[in-house]
Amino acid sequence: MTNEDITLAQRLADAAGEAIRPFFRARFERETKPDASPVTEADRASEAAMRRILNAERPADGIIGEEYGNEREDAARVWVLDPIDGTRAFVAGRPLFGTLIALVEEQQPVLGVIDQPIIGDRWVGARGHVTQFNGAPAQTRRCSALTSAHLGTTSPAAFPAADLTHFERVCAKAGDTLWGGDCHNYGLVASGHLDAVIESGLKLYDFAALIPVVEGAGGRMTDWQGRPLDATSPGQVIAAGDPALVEQIAALLNG
Structure with missing residues (x-):
């Protein structure tokens, strides 16, 4: 994982958000998957936008995505994409869903982004780095009980x-x-x-x-x-x- 990967992950989140926002609280097509979970046009548009960037700029890396399956999944580096985690919340107009982007190397997630494109919350975590929330360091609460x-x-x-x-x-x-x-x-x-x-x-x-x-x-x-x-x-x-x-x-x- 490099600093360029961190920058790329944020660009992927930007592209996903641009694809999602026009659908939020708007009329769109909705389907139900075999596992009874919903999927929308926004899910597909978001993942497609991220895949276009990855296939153009990281053609040797693998991709595992919720909506469009796996490409080169045995590669040493694999990007793991969930375009809308919380589709039920998205369909209901609740801004608590998010786009998830991970980079996995040797089976270990080394980079992760949680992006909420409506209210603008973004967390970026990377091995060897302090997690950033909207550009500032994030810290968990000490609560041992x-x-x-x-x-x-x-x-x-x-x-x-x-x-x-x-x-x-x-x-x-x-x-x-x-x-x-x-x-x-x-x-x-x-x-x-x-x-x-x-x-x-x-x-x-x-x-x-x-x-x-x-x-x-x-x-x-x-x-x-x-x-x-x-x-x-x-x-x-x-x-x-x-x-x-x-x-x-x-x-x-x-x-």
Whole structure:
């Protein structure tokens, strides 16, 4: 990963935002995928805009995207794209969705962007760099006690039944739980407004970009067993602003 990659990732976010904004709170076509999740013209336009840049400027790099599949996925460097993480929020006119852009090298996410193109929130995390929020350093909040922690997750419907039962054990111990937010929640962890996020059923394009953002701000991301995340991890994730919370959360999730 180079500084040029960081600049490119921000250009990708700019292009995605330009494609998304005309559709926000406007009339557009909407379809439902086989997994019952929605997809819109904005999702496709956003990912297509990013792919055009990557194929022109990084033709040897791989691409994994939610809407248009994989290209050169065995390359040493792979860009992982989620054009609209939180399509349900987008369809409802709620500006809590985001574009996720990650660069993965040797199975490790080394660069990540969370971009909210309506309200202008952008987090950029890169290995060896402090996470930036709108150009200024971001820092997580020190909160080592779960009983004082503000916990976030997108929806109880996103958890398989068994995982939801485990998640509810954590909720019972946490200071409070906020519902909704999609990828925006992880940016709020990086900036110290939320203390932890727990989710299940995520794909690589849902979580790869989040890891450099959260960890570059002083937090930690793991799977539900407390293991570091990489491109091969299952979709159960813990993001904690204070690394001391991870062990407490993992213990409750695992009963």
